[in-house]
Amino acid sequence: MNIKTALVFPLLVIGLLAGAAAHAEGYLDKIKARDKLIVGVFSDKPPFGFVNEKGDYVGFDTDLGRRFAKDLLGDEKKVEFVVVEPASRIPFLQSDKVDLILANMTVTPERAQVVDFTNPNLRVAVQALVPEKSEVKGLDDLARKTTIVTTGTTADIWLTKNHPDWKLLKFEKNSESLQALANGRGDAYAQDNLVLFSWAKQNPGYRVLAQKLGDEAPIAPAVKKGNVELRDWVNTELANLGKDKYLLKLYDQYVRSQLADGTDPAAVIVEGGAWKP
Template sequence: MKKNFCLLSLLFSVLLLVGCGRSVTDESALKTVRQSNTITWGVEGDKKLFSLIDVRDDQVKGFDIDMAKAVTREVLGPKGKVKFILATSQSRIPLLKNGNVDAVIATMTITAEREKIIDFSHSYFNAGKTLLVPNDSKIKNVHDLNGKTVIGILGDNSVDVVKRFAPKAKVIAMQDYGQAVSALKSHQGDALTSDNGVLYGLAAENPSLKVCGGTFTKEPYGIAVNKHQRGFEAAVNRAVIKIQRSGEYNRLIKKWFGQVPGFNYRRLYYK
């Protein structure tokens, strides 16, 4: 009898903690960032235009970085601080789930599969999948990839997406964009597929490569936050909307994409 009572008491305590834990979790991220006056962001370091480490000062710079700073100012005020932790396509969700970062802004497409384990803000950038090929390539669009070898990035949804459009293509996945570009240049693959903004950045760095074929998908980027962080998610959403409506968003779009050859940056303007 005593043993059963103890077990019931333990079970009740566990259930009570679970119930309370959900409530605390709902508020913890927003409360934490306000107490520390800092938002810790997971960002990439190898995406020109979006988030690339500047070797001159070891600072990460790009559109995603400026958006993170702008969102932080809106959530915490003008004295709010930012901290950046480098992530890859494979590590950005684990960093978030493990509590190493408060939010992730890293060219991450909002997908139903990802929304099962994390939440997203409103879209802050409307990208689309396209192709990067050598200048002398005869590939014109995604349908020319059947029978070809296509390079993608581990942890990026490009690998799965391209199979829908070119089911007979062979897809190989690389760890990062540096490896992917090297593989393309050394003819290990016929094309590299990823988001248009990313590939235009790579083309700007590599004159022997070009973007071709236009976009064949819609890839809305969102700021990722942990599940059950409703207060923090709402604060981030309000910040994104305010930045877009104030004109700051269009200023940042022009700053980072206005001088990219061939890229129609005006279609990204918030109207």
């Protein structure tokens, strides 16, 4: 490297870093210039993200995305929903297909290395669903059974890591996994307990095992790694919405009827982003 190159190269690096910083800092301006917030959501995971009989995207997460668009862009209709599967949530962020993921993504140390999570909006634990007449009484019984999981979910990751000897049957979509259980292709389905409670209530003949796979964990919106500006905006937004108990309103609209009578909303939602284990 000659003297001229040695002098120019550091300036080039500084320029590239400054450009990247400017891009990151101007992300809200980018969304406003586009006049549209692009959000990754589920289409088959009621009551959080699903398509109703009219073909509209609805649910706890989906309506939260509309509220974000309203407060950022002045109109809740200025949102584009992109359907994601559990395994595609992170790649869609990394490839800039979406600005934000609102698809029931549990915060884990592994995921936090590749995306930035905002403050939480929900809390969840992983449990297992079995047919009512199943001989399975607890998690230990599943060691000799076939457990269905959806690829890329916390259940898939946890079981693969902690029980590599268990037989897992994997599907890409939540709806495919539940249909596989209904068809008897597996003995149990491991998934976020809120989804399982909803399924068991809507489909008599199933029960949720009491034991949990791992500890209770927060669920949070996610942005691309390094997108501090959008992450901080969402955190401020969640704090402001918490003052009006907005998540409780969404809970009452979509979630309450799906759970057992007497369920404490504080055991499900994290109002204002204030996580308390």
